[in-house]
Amino acid sequence: MESAVTLADMGFDVALVEKEASIGGKMILLSKVFPTLDCSSCISTPKMAAVANHPRITLFTYSNVKSVKRDAHGFRVRVVSRNSYVDPQKCTGCSQCETVCTVARPDQFNDGMIARRAIYIPFPQSVPKKAVIEKKGLSPCSQACPAGIRAHGIVSLARAGKFREAAKRHLEDSPFPAALSCLCYAPCENRCTKGKTKKGAPIPIKGVSSLMANGYYGSNDQVAIKTAPDAPEKRVAVMDAGPAGLSAAYHLALNGYEVTVFTKDSAPGGILAEGVPEAGLSRELVAREIDNVIGAGVIIDTDTSMTPEEAGRRGFAAALAPVPWNPDLVMDPVVKDGIVTYPELVDRPYLLAHAIGWGRRAAVMVQALVEKRNSEDALVLVPALKREKIPAKDPHYTVATKLSEENVQEAVSGCLDCGVCSECRQCVEVCPGGAIDLAMKPSTCEIDTDSVVLATGFRLFDPARKPLLGYSRYPNVITAMQMDRLLAPTRPYNALLRPSDGKIPGNIAFVLCTGSRDVNAGNPRCSRICCMYSIKQAQLIMGALPISEVTIYYIDIRAFGKGYDEFFQQAEGMGTHFVKGKVVRVEEVKDQNLRVHFEDMEGKGGLRQANHDLVVLSVGAISNPGIVKVLGDDRVEQDELSYIREVDGTVEPGRTSVDGIFVAGAASGPKDIPDSVVHAGAASAQAASYLIRTGALK
Amino acid sequence: MTEKKIGAFICRCGGNISDYVDVEQVRKEIAREDNVTVAGINMFSCSDASQEDMIANIRENGLDGIVIASCSPKLHLNTFRAMAERAGLNPYQYIQVNIREQCSWAHTHNKDAATRKAVSLVREGVAKAKLSEPLTPIELTAQPSVMVIGAGLAGMRAALALGEMGVTVYLVEAAPEPGGSIKGRKSLFPDNSSGHELVESLLERIRANGNIVLYTSAEILEKTGSVGNFTIRIQVDGKNETTLSVGAVIVSTGSGSYRPTDGEFGFGLSCVLTLNQYIDMLDSSTDTFLLNGRKIRNIAYIYCVGSRRTGKEGNRYCSRYCCSAAVHTAVRTHEVDPSIGQFHFYRDIRTYGAYEELYHEALKKGSVFLKYGLKDPPQVTEVSGSGLRIRAKDLLTGAETVELETDLVVLVTGMVPGENSQLIDILKLPVGKEGFFNEIHPKLRPVETVMDGIYIAGACQGPKTLSESVVSGMAAVAKSASLVLTGKVNLDPFVARVLTEKCTGCGECISSCPYGAISMKETPDGTVVEITESLCKGEGACVAICNEEALEIKGYGHNMIKAMIEALGG
Amino acid sequence: MIVDVKSTVLPKILVFSTDSISDPGIDLAGASHMDYSTGAMVISVPCSSGIHPGWILHALKNGFDGVFIAADGTDCPFLEDCTARTGNIVAAAQALLKENGIDPMRLKMAAICSVCSESFVSHVEKFNSVLLKLEA
Structure with missing residues (x-):
């Protein structure tokens, strides 16, 4: 978003392509942000509005870039707008469709902790605030019917x-x-x-x-x-x-x-x-x-x-x-x-x-x-x-x-919702604007651009790859992204509760460096953000649940940004326990509580244990290199961890191995929000300089 | 004022409003209001058809104010402003009233009460529309040139980027030579690049670019004007004065280095050096590795010197770059002489991101890391004949006391703000409590300052590594380029204005304005204040403190707000 | 001089919100169908530090029973010291209310962020009951 607005402000026409149905990235989903504890939404929403309303920005949400090909003039970019089955001109974002939809899906914007519907508006602050339908063709049962009856629709309606x-x-x-x-x-x-x-x-x-x-x-x-x-x-x-x-x-x-x-x-x-x-x-x-x-x-x-x-x-x-x-x-x-x-x-x-x-x-x-x-x-x-x-x-x-x-209710509850949308057409009937059209087709367009900026961010490490830490085996082992959602005002359950029994957790542990600084997990580097977001969450938890104990297991506390170490000192002052120790295993004990086994690096030393009732895995950042594949002959070089490589990290930030293609933000390596935003500014400057040098401006 | 003709349109939002609010009732009541020429109902106001109807209505009835009671302005304020413009109306004479998010959806249980509230809200909108005036966004021209203050790496790279965009750049450096803190460095982390070569290659490109004028030994004397049009007087070599006109300014004056106090970790002893002093030594040594004529066998590093302190004893902040710089230096030392023992007394190793690889390298090459706590910092004493003794509690081995004889102690010192008091004074730069320059907002506007058109880049803003400094320099380029490339500055019309007949010239408001947008003006009728619109941000801090109600924000005037209150409260 | 409100009638609350921070928070309350008193009505301004104390008095003299400032707090996009400045406005307004014989309890301020829908509703409801007590 920062790159798009900055380039548009310089007078360039920008097409912004986003795969989700709303812009905002990961940040809009966060509760508050370190080190100022600003409300994340308050920072993101004005930027989202600026993007949506900018006369020089054309927004393609729910869209994917299929190919980028260089031609005589620059690049030809093929953008496929995924089929949303909802006419954005007619949708008013009223959510009535969500209330009647008969298919539930894990909500990717709440890290799967709760369900959303097959037709959904991503989150309350979405830009644009339009519904989309998740639909993967026709479910096999519906497809099999020689009479064309939407069997899945019948089943999902019965389930409701x-x-x-x-x-x-x-x-x-x-x-x-x-x-x-x-x-x-x-x-x-x-x-x-x-x-x-x-x-x-x-x-x-x-x-x-x-x-x-x-x-x-x-x-x-x-x-x-x-x-x-x-x-x-x-x-x-x-x-x-x-x-x-x-x-x-x-x-x-x-x-x-x-x-x-x-x-x-x-x-x-x-x-x-x-x-x-x-x-x-x-x-x-x-x-x-x-x-x-x-x-x-x-x-x-x-x-x-x-x-x-x-x-x-x-x-x-x-x-x-x-x-x-x-x-x-x-x-x-x-x-x-x-x-x-x-x-x-x-x-x-x-x-x-x-x-x-x-x-x-x-x-x-x-x-x-x-x-x-x-x-x-x-x-x-x-x-x-x-x-x-x-x-x-x-x-x-x-x-x-x-x-x-x-x-019947019991039997249909097992339906896997193969095609997601069941075509039960309840939304079609309820939509006051007549915006829903299940016969809609996806649209493809080709954009001629002079330059491409890749701002595809990062992914979070999947802690299931560290089975000893118990994620996905024990309900009370969650990721930090889930914790952030639990702390957000737009959170699921409307309270900070642990998943297994809805109890208010009283003794919470954070396991830092989950999937970072860990050669075995394939990521020897530090992810830069986890120490700080964990400290932030610790402060928010202690604010929300004053009697709770929070322990952070760390190797080093890397509070290196402006105001960060002070923020760390503040958490220490509030009573967060910082334990220098590497967590090797988490096991479930009575009442679905958890025992954390850690190598004590300070104090007594050796392998020690401690009990907690909720364990948060502070997962690291890993690369999100999918976009590189669509670049065809102009594939940008990647580093050993598949981040997009900057050819000269010192004096040429944002410049990739391909002339005219630039990288912004965490796509070139993990960064916290301020660093990402500044980096996006730098990438815009590189792109602008390139556009002017090659005579593309005006 | 001639009587306004206002059109009010109530939106059903396909039931989202009309299911909970009796829109026909609202329409009837509003139609009775003074000045309301047209009162209509739309199924979906935002649909093309409804917009076309409303445009026709505006034209046919000669409306000069419209109110649409529909959803939140966050969704469609811009849609309808654009519609008003298409109908030939000033977009600021369009008023949106939120009867969905703030009425029908909030009060789904009580249609009567919700309808009454909706009527009040639309009346408020009509009251606002009656007093709304056409506004135009403020447009200023901007000079097509930028001044970059400080020719360190960030400043040089920024100047070059702007020069390559065809912008005239004045690169002003206080020192006799450009290059800043790295120009003499042989090997910089993380990639061992040579500072000297970096500076030289940039300088070559700067010289080759015809748009950049470099002033060395230069000093800023005075700044006047505001965003888009600054006039800055500089003095070169202490004698020649020049006055330059620029549209924007990038400040990249870098930082200083913490100087330990005498005796701090043995500082002052002959074999106790700061990291920078040690790197100088490394850079200048050839194959022999001697200190005071003696071969070095052991080196001890003490981290966080002058950083991460509590209370009054020093800087509280972390200096960010020093861990990585120190482990990089240790790796270099290992490479020069693998037999040298290196001991690191640290608190947390902050080799974040890919710098972690340097830390691994140091470990692999034999560096030993010991953790000390703030309560028991390492003690450095001189031992006659054999160099230095360092005594510390290593927290990694159960706080056991460790004693180590060493030939050299390197104090890993952090960054401190540079000496810039004169510049701060002239440019009115905001300074944070640590003495570094402050951005407006670290996430939304990380290189902008409260002074529009003045940007900050590099370590003058806070500790940064070299590459991070360049990144922020380039971000400042992007921001300043949007000013000077388009040649104009567009500002919201919602700025303060002075109701001179009420102003007593007391000047209270001048200090209330965080942006320095208010000043005194002599008029034949006495002294009043005046607003520099290009500096005003329109938040209204001055409005609130003026007892005479002599200041107001356009679009939020006293009369208008009071009329809105009366409409709502009545 | 408060307009005499029958105790059966809901107290009228004027809410000052801010365009980019608290107004979206109040929107979210409605979008989540959270219920609050229909007597609460909103005027949005750019920043809570720009609310003139006179407006508060004007509201309480012209049909409102209470004024609630939904302040930017620390999320203010304009000013770091927005909270302190808004606090000063409240203090000045309260002095003004006293001079005019109006109970300063009729003015309330709280920081409401762009997703603070719950907190907005609970503040309004609490304020509502305070005002009801004042009427009794």
Whole structure:
């Protein structure tokens, strides 16, 4: 941010690319900052606003740089803005979507200590304050459904206890929730990742659907009957009252078409008309499902013969008709001469989902035909099936076990949320601005720049790599970033509590040099920040919990910056215990308390132990070299620890091995905030000097 | 004043406001207010369509003030100011009233009360709009030149960077030669580069660049003017005076070195040297390694001399560079003569970041480290015939007393502020309690001072290593370049003004201003104060202390605030 | 001369906030749907060291029952000694209130940072009950 504002202030146009949905980096997440104990947010937010409002800065958040290529004029940078599925122009940052979202994810902005939703605004001070949806394609279960039903959405809604909403969500995709829950051979369950884990059974999606459908039909809530729309130019005839025909008719009617279903039979439903008792599908349930179709505004004309040709003569704009099942032919609807044909199920009710899918696809094709537009985008919603995916022989019905609501709740709680967003569409419904669009596509743009500044910062050492310290094994061993979040005013739990039991910790230990000055951990260097942030946290803890004891295990206290040693002396004065000792092991003892084994370097010497009820690992900084890969032929040199190397650390700060590419802040080596900010200023000066020398200015 | 025509727009924010506040009620009540020509409701005020509607409204009705009651100004103040500008209105005649974060969202349980509060808030906004006046940001021109004071490494590098940007630079050095503290050094940490070569190569580049004028043996006599337009008088060689006009000033006068008091750790004894003295000796020795004609077998280093003290006995701060400089020197010594024993009496080894590698190197080469505490510092005494004896408690071995005979004691002394009292006086530089120059804010504005247009760089700001000094020098380049490259300074219009009819000329406000922006002015009607807008930051410290209410910040005037209070309280 | 407020009516509190520090903190309270008295209403200024004591008196004479200064404290972007300066304003205002026969308890100051939403709400609520007691 500092580099961007400084360069923009000098009169250069700057594009700032940030991978998260908000700018602010790690600093905005901190509680207070050393050595002044200023509120971190109070320092960051004005800078964030300055970046966002600067007329010369174009901000790309939630975006990644895919490539940087040098050309005759400078660099061509390809930036992919990740798909947020939310129109930032329409989002007002009101958070209503977060309250209805049915998928929880660990909150990366609280170091995973609490959950956020799949749709989220990063944190209260976000810039821009816009929601984004985390979505990794379609979950396997949803993808597997031949009818295009968002199985994951049904499961996540059920998990939230929203069975009615689940049924409504199903009805957006098919009018046959009950029939499917009885008949379908459940490819969704086959694909369920949970079923592929070592001891996991797949989520019983059929059972969930059954409970959902029965609950829906059991309630007094009737399907509202719509009258058939009066749309003469959108009149469609369907020559099939079986599942595929009804599915097509249903979707067309939902899209404003005037649809008439013709059948020679005396009742609609085709192979479902009489129910499928051996699968537990009663006639009554089928009748309710056909009511869904009628409710959508479809006219069903029984005891009537009709041919596509006749329909054409009667002025229908399009006609749909089944063709006899032939496994050797294309298993997808076909459009020809204004007639859409699709395979007919005769004695294969287990393939109901396929029939519904064909109906949906046929409906899309009809719409494309009538409205004279491309059908590709809409067809993506219900993918065409590969022939080999259709079971060749009857897989027999497995009548879904009747599950109670509790059983279901328990079963669905195991859902892994593979695709993250479940497409339950609750956010779409609640958003007052209509900002959410699950069909949105990511955008890519190419930026021509004259110079590139890399300010990609650092990562924190993962203490799980030091298993003896107990992180991820013992709940009360946390990282300093987690502690900082616990101390922040915008913190989780709203209090400083230890994770295992929510007890207020009374005796807290800090283990310095976790992943720093440690050849075995791959980082022989000192990370520069850990001593100071630990001392800061110690002071904040003692302020928040005056009776607590805080012990800092250190090798050397490196309080070297302006006002830092005074800050250290202040912590000593407040009663923080400083123990010169290297912690070798942390073990859990009674009540999930922890015993710290350390090599006492001062005092008595030797290996000693002490008990604490919370251990904070002051993790070091490591390099974050991902960006180097996108530089292609212009890869900048890196040092032994993969930080971006400054070619001359003494007189040329910020200059990399590649002309025109500069490095700012902790991307060239760990730095505290003041040092990073000053370094960013220096990198800007280098970039500006380069731009002026090469004649890029103006 | 002609009657203002104000348009007030209440935003529903798609329910975020209208679910908890009866916006129609608010609109009705506001429509009744004097001067309110238009009162409307928007579904989403920030949407393009609503903005276009409002623009049309402003133009059709000739509105000269608008109020939008919507979300926090932090989100959309700039959006709507830009909209006002597009509609041909001065952006400062747009008033945003926060009825979302500070009303509907805070009071979700009581629609009546929230609606009443919203009405009061919008009335306040209307009151403010009535009295709002068109403001324009202050724009000053800036001279396209910079003065860099102090030609140490940071100053030289800064001057060169500016010169390479095409900026005229006056590089002013008090000493007869540029180069500062490192010019004679043979080997600097961490990469053993030669100070002499560094200085020479920079000087060569400076000379080759046509934009830099170097003054040595020069002294600053006087500074007038303010950001963008300073006039500085200097004297060279104690005789020739020159007056220079510059847009900005970078101060990089470096630091001094702590001089131990006589007897402090044996200082004054012939074989007790400061680190700098020892490095001089290393730099000047060739292959023989002698002190007072005797071969050195053992060296003891005592760290933190003159740093990290408590109470009144010395400097409290850590000098940052000395640990790394000392271990680097030890490594050099090991390389000159591996047989020399080296003993380090330290408190904490602060070889931070990559300097840690130097510490490892020293350990690997055989340096021995002993930790002393402030309570029992090492005692240095002279032993006749055999050199020095050092006696200390080593905390690493259970505070055992260690006695060591040594040929040489090196006192690792820290940095102290340079002698700059005259410069401080002339430039009005802010000085911290340790005597180093103070930045405005170590994180937000680390090289800027409260004096706009005057930047600080290098060790004059606090102890720094060489490379860190250069980094801050370059950061100061970036800041000053944004002034001189664009040729103008843009300042917020929210600065103080004097209501001269009320001013009694008492001058109380002059000392209240931390930026020296207020001065006395004689007028035919008596003495009043006047504001130098380019120095004013608009925080209002002067406003609060003037009993006559003769000072106010534009956009926050007394009448306006009082009218707002009345609108809210009524 | 305080406008006579019926005890059933909420005390009216004028809050002076600062544009870059305490106003965002108060925003956050609302954004987190924390509830506080609807009688509290905010005027934002650049810095708490620029609040004129006369405004405080003016508020208490024109319908407000209390004035709360949400000060920048140590987070002030302008002045290192902002807290001391704001303290001086409070002292001057309190003298002014005494002269005018107004209880100095009606003025309160606390540092509110940009994320101090909880602390803001608790200050307002406490102040509210103090003012209610004064009315009784």
